[in-house]
């Protein structure tokens with residue numbers, strides 16, 4: 294089609310339709326990745342026609358109001374406890390689709406025990422883990438996921454790994470557990486990656502529908518306010534710096550035969566014992 | 570009479586209701602049951618849909634009983650990774666409409682305080698059993714009543730209260746499990762069943778007439794927003810005006826509970842000039858002390874609160890009207906005695922006798938304390 298041929302009304306087609314499950318415009322800061330992830334979630338649930346049987350387990354962080362933006366039955370959890378709350382929901386209603394939506398402070402600091410044990414039990418719900426490397430809601434403090442050297446309001450000279458520890462690669466850690474059927478890391482740094490993030494989210498829900506076990510998608514995201522950057526600088530930092538430290542990809546998709554080649558409990562692993 | 574297959578090591582006198590019925594048929598007059606197991610079986614019979622727990626003495630048999638019985642009934646049992654997780658699993662199951670039981674003992678109950686506050690704020694029913702042990706800290710595994718203030722004055726943060734029911738025998742515990750579920754669902758609130766290590770561990774003959782409880786489908790549970798607007802269960806109300814309105818609504822519920830749900834029992838109160846006030850295991854000791862005191866010619870009686878919140882204050886005032894002294898007997902440094910004083914508002918002198926750390930008051934110790942209280946009240950009355 295050339296510029297000389299305008300699109301007639303009959304030929305017009307929908308380029309973008311707001312997903313029905315996105316009930317209200319979000320109130321996140323400009324350039325915040327939470328809004329993108331909400332949209333992906335709404336699109337996936339709509340495409341799979343799951344909206345009417347889904348229960349959202351919220352968390353505490355900037356996404357605490359997710360239930361105001363997503364038209365889903367929702368329950369709030371105390372900070373960090375979403376995976377336990379979701380366990381209770383899904384065990385009682387295995388016929389429903391259950392997801393948690395958690396930030397990195399929520400999931401990887403205060404909620405570490407709950408996420409690890411839900412994964413170890415192979416709970417059949419889906420975790421959307423939005424990692425912006427910071428505590429957005431409380432004013433940009435260091436999170437367990439904050440990169441080495443990164444300045445935050447509680448690591449003003451940059452995260453010193455000697456005293457403040459190393460970034461925690463939670464999704465890789467969880468991918469070792471046999472109960473985890475699907476674990477992937479995605480990013481919202483550019484349209485191409487956003488598309489892949491959507492595919493990962495969709496796959497996670499398909500795994501849940503198959504009733505196989507735990508599924509988690511970590512989405513690397515931005516916090517321009519906490520990072521002290523503009524929205525476009527934040528996307529660049531996400532692509533150039535954060536994604537180098539946290540590689541994206543599928544770590545586990547057991548139904549498709551993708552799983553880390555690591556010792557499983559009970560099976561002796563030669564590569565570890567050899568040489569002693 | 571059906572005896573359900575026993576786990577390895579189970580004692581043959583233990584009875585369980587046959588699968589699916591929650592009832593023993595025909596019921597024997599009496600069977601010997603351990604308190605923890607009786608509480609668990611009462612919950613199964615009452616139609617508890619989901620149980621979450623974490624091992625801790627002196628409550629572990631309750632979890633073990635549920636580990637066997639809940640799967641037998643096709644219901645949910647999860648041994649959680651902590652009490653934090655257990656109560657939050659309860660929060661989730663309750664939001665989805667389950668009738669939920671959680672149990673623990675003192676240190677584990679402390680860990681549950683945050684989620685209890687969330688559940689109160691989100692109006693989510695749950696029954697939480699606290700088989701109290703000695704504290705503070707790791708304390709001891711002996712029976713104690715040191716969690717009275719925790720249970721009745723808040724537990725977690727914020728302006729909320731939960732009904733607290735205190736059985737003083739295993740038979741009564743069985744009835745109060747069912748009643749706890751009724752209260753939890755009637756008022757959409759957490760309820761605490763406050764027992765202690767002796768009630769949990771002791772065996773008593775009980776009539777195994779566990780009662781079933783009907784269940785409705787409330788209009789607030791989460792099932793997916795099919796053909797209706799989404800439902801949100803939450804405690805967060807960021808605008809102060811909105812939160813105050815929510816808090817006022819909660820307070821209105823507590824007023825209704827306080828007006829309608831006070832329970833107590835009295836023994837030999839008609840002519841009592843010295844009134845003992847005690848609950849739970851302490852009330853058992855107090856009853857013996859009343860008999861001994863009467864044998865000595867001291868006109869004693871026992872007032873036993875069954876709801877610790879709402880505290881049966883008016884009933885206590887009535888019971889103590891003709892008394893010269895009131896003596897609170899507790900397995901604590903003196904916690905319930907504060908409510909006794911609030912109830913009596915100085916009308917009668919109030920004394921306290923307590924043991925701590927897993928020590929239980931002896932009947933003779935209580936009689937001594939009664940004599941002293943009696944003497945002191947005579948002096949102050951002069």
Ligand SMILES: Cc1ncc(C[n+]2csc(CCOP(=O)(O)OP(=O)(O)O)c2C)c(N)n1
Nearest residue numbers: 353354355372396397398399427428429430
């Ligand atoms: C028990 C408890 N501790 C601390 C807080 C305060 N708090 C609220 S959100 C938050 C961190 C959220 O960070 P994250 O999960 O990364 O979410 P983000 O805002 O970055 O999306 C903290 C510490 C709380 N609400 N509850």
Ligand code: SF4
Nearest residue numbers: 322325355429516517
């Ligand atoms: S503070 Fe950060 S995470 Fe929170 S809304 Fe703003 S940009 Fe997003």
Ligand SMILES: [Mg+2]
Nearest residue numbers: 396397427429
């Ligand atoms: Mg964060």
